Amino acid sequence: MTDMTVDDVLETGTVQVSDDIRLSYERRGSGTDIVLLNNFFVDRKSWRAYTGDLAAAARLTAYDLRGQGESTPLADEPVWEEHISDLKALFDGLGIEKAFLVGTSFSTLLCRDFAIAHPDRVHGLVLASPALSPYGPQRLRRLTKSWLHTLDTSGLAVLHDQVYPLVCSDRAVEEVGTAGFLGYKQNFLGIHTVESLRAGLLASTKAPLDPQTLTQVRQPTLLFVGGDDFSLSLDATERLTKLLPDATAVIVPHGGHAAFVEESEWFNREVLAFVRRVTGTDE
Template structure:
């Protein structure tokens, strides 16, 4: 069931680990979970959340896996470089972070627009990705046009109405009917206050502009050969049932879970369902990998 009590979200930064970026910025990251021996899950922020948010929705995953999350280079506790971030900067920052933490291969957990970062990283560095968890993807399996039109509209709203205007536009799109009505004014104000306190107009604009550089090539999805889990809410404004089916047809070794009474960021609305689906997917992938290793050893 949706939880409207978002005023209790913990958004405190718990440490100050950071790595230096080549152009002078810094990338803030946090680790939690069972430590270096656990299967690593790396969480990639969308443009509207910051790193500590994940701790509210990953308590069960932390009991089983090694969790790594970070702020994008111009977001939250990370610092920007001297030039506007490009989309390739975000892809390379993810590689730098994995190198810094000695993670050769990880499961990428991405949400909304950061599914583009995870997708592009997997195209470029498939050997670094054990599997993909794509939550409420922002890209389309049919092309870029709708995403680009939406992003340009959001940029125009941000320019004219600031972060408050953008939040007012996004709130009824991102969150499901049940939460909006059950939460009422309290949920709206709590989420708005977090949004305004943690995000800046300049960082959102920079990231949205960078996302316009990326094309959604439907045919290229066939090269995503890493196991892929798509998690959607049944109230997602972006992907209908038929779009999910289009994605499953184009992405090899893909599966999906639709969470009821959830929206575009279903880990907010159903943390238990999100964690259960993610854990089961990773366990299945790890079991398949172990079986492959046993088969290879037996054949040697």
């Protein structure tokens, strides 16, 4: 099922990935394939605002995870490994032989696990503000469980208010002020339900977080990390880079956990340079 819109030559459709799950996707641009993986706090449409330069030089595919956005809602508790098999089915359904994977926060773990499971399908990884620790899983697990508790006891609006000052950098919070805060909140409430966000957060609690898993990633990897990221210190970033066999890190001095949004032009430049370097098409 595919239909075209005039805006940005956007191709939209769905792919059947299992008997009861269909994933909604969209594609823009042409050239080297880049697949964009949502974290559990955004949907596929969110990428449009900060990947314009990428779409001018590559073919971008974004999709809603199962239980998210316009993909099939989940009837049962999510299983982490199903997200990996879904991505494989999406590649096959859309005829993507090999692609770069771009993930943010918890979706960087999906990038990692897909690259390990299907190394022949991945050129390289871009891990933006990865939800990874070189020390172990306890901090991330406790954070996620606290967000689930807030969601279940107080709802989406309160969860947003809890997460917003963590995800956005100190500088960004000051620059956008109250108007920016309310704009982000309106968008957050517009793309989520309690059920869809709970499914995503529950799935993230099942993600493997053993730091040594990173040593199994053989593809070139680019880390794009904010210097003001609440979840990943500069020391931890350096340690992650050393765990990965072939990795480089770009540090955004004042960027937060959403540095790829706050500095989207910088992010686009780094990703394109990485793609060209890995594919041998440097200008």
